[in-house]
Amino acid sequence: MSDKRTKYTWIGGHRILVLGILCLFGFCLLAQRPVQKKVTGTTATAPKKDSVAKTGKPAKKEEPKQKSKVYLLHSDILKKTLDRSDAQVVVGNVIFRHDSLYMYCDSAYYFDQRNSFEAFGNVRMEQGDTLFLYGDHLYYDGMTQIAQMRMNVRLENRNTTLLTDSLNYDRVYSLGYFFDGGTLMDEQNVLTSEWGEYNTQNKQSVFNYNVKLVNPQFTLTSDTLRYNTASKVANIVGPSDILSDNNHIYSESGYYNTQTGKADLYQRSVLTNEGKQLTGDTLFYDRNEGVGEAFHDMVMTDTVNKNMMTGDYGFYNEKTKYAFATRKAVAIDYSQGDSLFLHADTLMMKTFHLDTDSMFREMRAFHKVRFYRTDVQGVCDSLVFSTKDSCLTMYDNPILWNENQQLIGEKVLIYMNDSTIDWAHIINQALSVEQIDTTKYNQVTGKEMKAFFRDGEMKKVEVIGSVRLVYYPMDSDSTLIGMNVSETSQLDIYLEQQKLDHMVMSPQSNGTLYPLPQIPKGKDKLDNFVWFDYIRPLNKDDIFEWRAKKAGDELKKNIRGPIELPNQHLFDQQKKEE
Incomplete structure (x- = not known):
């Protein structure tokens, strides 16, 4: 018996020892849990400070940073629901916090494991004192930090x-x-x-x-x-229209400052103001100042008066109605069926007495002016056209052509009627030349000359003072009779279909008629005769090719008095206006 008890005692002691060891092992496991990081699919507890850091020993390898938790700070009621087993129902004065974000609502489903919630009624999100988001329904995911607000949404920043x-x-x-x-x-x-x-x-x-x-x-x-x-x-990145009281801007690319009214526009943007359009590869516009500038392939169009200016640079002030163009500048008038093309180094349009009954405009062209239309061509150094009297004035060696007629003088004034030539006034050293063939020319010269037009054709010419002429009379079948040389004080020339019909001299002068085979050498040309066929613009593209007069073809200096310098006239007038 004693041996048997001893045996059981050893077995019982052994069992107690085993149980003790198991309990000790379980206690050790429990003791280790607080220093481990608890990670779930949706939430994570904040890691405690590493005790190793206190000892100065090297820290263990840092584990991946965890998502911060969405906290439920307050609700009047907290309960479970059978409908949403993964959710807690919170009702009344609900407050959530996620980092620095606070969220308020009347009620919500709180998904602690998913680190998210669904809020209802008077939903409000606040982040600092700069961001507020309101709505009726919100789903917030703390893992992605995305808030989905629905119904009556208002974001204030x-x-x-x-x-x-x-x-x-x-x-x-x-x-x-x-x-x-x-x-x-x-x-x-x-x-x-x-x-x-x-x-x-x-x-x-x-x-x-x-x-x-x-x-x-x-x-x-x-x-x-x-x-x-x-x-x-x-920032305009697609087809856009900007409309105000008087302006319309179309652009597909650019920047528009809505506060200052300044715009930088690209890709052929268009500015329209009261029938005027400004287009360029690059366009600058100041709404408050009413100023527009166009760069590269500029087109400035006046759809009311049916004219336009082109060039590589253009400027327009919609308040003062001032326009400026340069760098291959061209003025085009298309008010009639046939367009007139005019080129100069610089083109300028000014408006005077704005918004009054006396308002008129001036178009000024500076240096190396050339213009072309099928019925009229011309060249000069400077030019001014005024709507006040519909007069176009050509300065400094002006030349005007109409069909086979050439007019030159010290200054040429052309008066327009509905964009067609009404009459022209050539002042000082006036010379009219009509080409008959390659060697024969009708010529007339005097102190001044007036040429009258009808339907674009020259019909009458009045030559006044010290008149001299060389002309070839014809019989009824247009056969040349000979060459007549005459002098008089005044001469009226009448033309039909651009041909000399008859002349009236005052006082009457028969002159000298030379048979064609017996014309003395040198008598067939006046001493101031010149034919500028090598200068005449041949088409609208030829206006860019400036060709100077040959040596000896310039007008002789007028000894009768000082001549008004054209450029000085324009610059003095500009200075007075400024």
Whole structure:
């Protein structure tokens, strides 16, 4: 018996020892758990400080950073629901916090394991004192940090308000975007579109589809637009129209400062103001100053008066009605069926007595002027056209051609009637030449000359003072009779179909008639005769080719008195106006 008890005692002691060892092992496992990081699929407890750091020993390899937890700070009621077994129902004065973000609502489903919640009624999100988001329904995912706000959504970011019915806000990128229509408002502008996004950090927004920006001074419509609520600059990235009371801007690329009214536009943008259009590869416009500048392949069109200017640079002031063009500058008048093309180094348009009954405009061309139309061509150094008297004045060696007629003098004045030549006045050293063939010319010269036109054709010429002429009379079948040389005080020449019909001299002078075979050498040309066929513009492209007069072909200096210098006249007038 004693041996048997001893045996059982050893066995019982052995069992107690085994149980003790197992308990000790379990206690050790429990003792190790607090220093381990607890990680689940949706939540993570904040890691405790490493005790090794206190000892100065090297720390263990850092584990991946965990997502921060969404905390339920307060609710009046907390309960479970059979409908959503993974959720807690929180009701009344509900408050959640995720990092620095606080969220309020009337009630919510709280998914602790998924680190998210679904909120209902009077939903409000607050991040600091700059970002507020309101709505009726919110789903917030703490893992992705994306808030999906629905119904009566309002986002407020300092001076900017965004209204929509559906908004997703990504806290990681500070980006809110809507996809079912929305409105963005700041102090000056209201923007609407079907789709858009807004960055609460850099204040940059992007809008697509039926975009409309409304400002008290203008309205911008587009298909795609970028806008910064801090700088108030709209970045145009698609076909866009900017409309104000008198202006219309069309552009597909550029920047428009809605606060200052200044625009930098590209890709053939167009500025329209009261029938005038300014187009260029690059366009600058200042709405407040009313100033537009165009660079490269500039076109300035006046659709009311049916004329235009082109060049590589153009300037237009819509307030003063001042226009300027240079670098291959061309003025084109298309008010008639046939267009007139005029080129000069610089073209200028000025308006005087603006908004009065006495208002008129002047078009000025400076240096190396050449113009072409099928019925009339001309060259000079400077030119002025005034709507006050519809007079075009040519300065400094002017030459005018009509069909086979050439007119030259010290100054030429051309009076227009409905954009066609009515009559021309050649002052000092006037010379008219009509070409008959390659060797014969009708010629007449005098102190001054007046040429009258009808339907674009020269019909009558009046030559006044010290008249001398060389002409070839013809019989009825247009056969040349001979050559007549005459002198008189005044001469009236009548033409039909650009041909000499008859002449009237005062006083009467028969002159000398030479048979064609017996014309003395040198008598067939007046001493001031010159034929500028090598200078005459041949077509609208030839106006760019400046050809100077040959040596000896210049007008002789007038010894009867000083001649008004054309450039000085223009510059003095410009100085007075300034």
